Amino acid sequence: MQDIGVIDSAEAATAALAPMRTRLLAELAEPGSATTLAARLGVPRQKLNYHLRQLEKHGLVELVEERRRGNVTERILRASSSSFVVSPGVMGRVQPAVSTD
Template sequence: MAADNTPAPTDRLGASALKAFTHPLRMALLSALQEGPATATMLARRLGESSGQTSYHLRQLERHGLVEDDPAHVGGRERWWRAVGFTVDGGAMLADPATTTNAQDLVAFAVADQARTLGEWAARLGTDHARRGQAALSATLDLTEEEAVDLVTRGQRLLDEVSAEAEARAAAGATGDRRRVRVYFNVLPLPAPGTPGADT
């Protein structure tokens, strides 16, 4: 997920929440909210939908604990929403016939969303805003399944800590020349040599 003021992940997405989430508009709404809190009207304009549609689907996301009221905007005429962090056991969801299709939809959306975000960033490379804090880290490693899981766990722990620190600074009213950043952390198994899809 994105590294921003979204609360650090506190729960693992269950099967019923996954099924509710993997609706194209709901996934788009959550992706948009990871860029910052917004109202249903603002999201409708951004996504080219009616405010009635965005309001309905935001309430469905709220029912499953995926969005919540933004505490920085209370008492106004329209509700402000923010995303709630969560984790997904992708392997288990893909292996379970009851959730395989939904898990595949989520993976496809995540890949497309990353590609869109990276493409937009690349188009802005000539600006100071795009260059600030940029980093592209990658490595190809030989790991056991347990070691790969440990890498994911350690990466998630670090991201949770940084997210919680950012949220605490925002709650304390900290100022400074801060910019929103998007962090992707992928650990992907590669095909074994000699299998279809492997490099030759």
């Protein structure tokens, strides 16, 4: 795991900055599954799976292990970095405020 991950696309920044996903990234400093996170956070597992897939799609979480439990495969994930920064280039150009005095 990297110490600081740089988010360099607007799509990844949007994914990471959603409140639920920000919370998941913090929780995944230690590896966990949707099932363990659901129990800890009081959120339905299916909802967490959706958010985890979005984070994984943008490389913000990584697969650590897959465990077979009966007919279900439990995926253990962790954050790919201990913290993230958004590259200034992703934010676009900021226009200076114009005074109307």
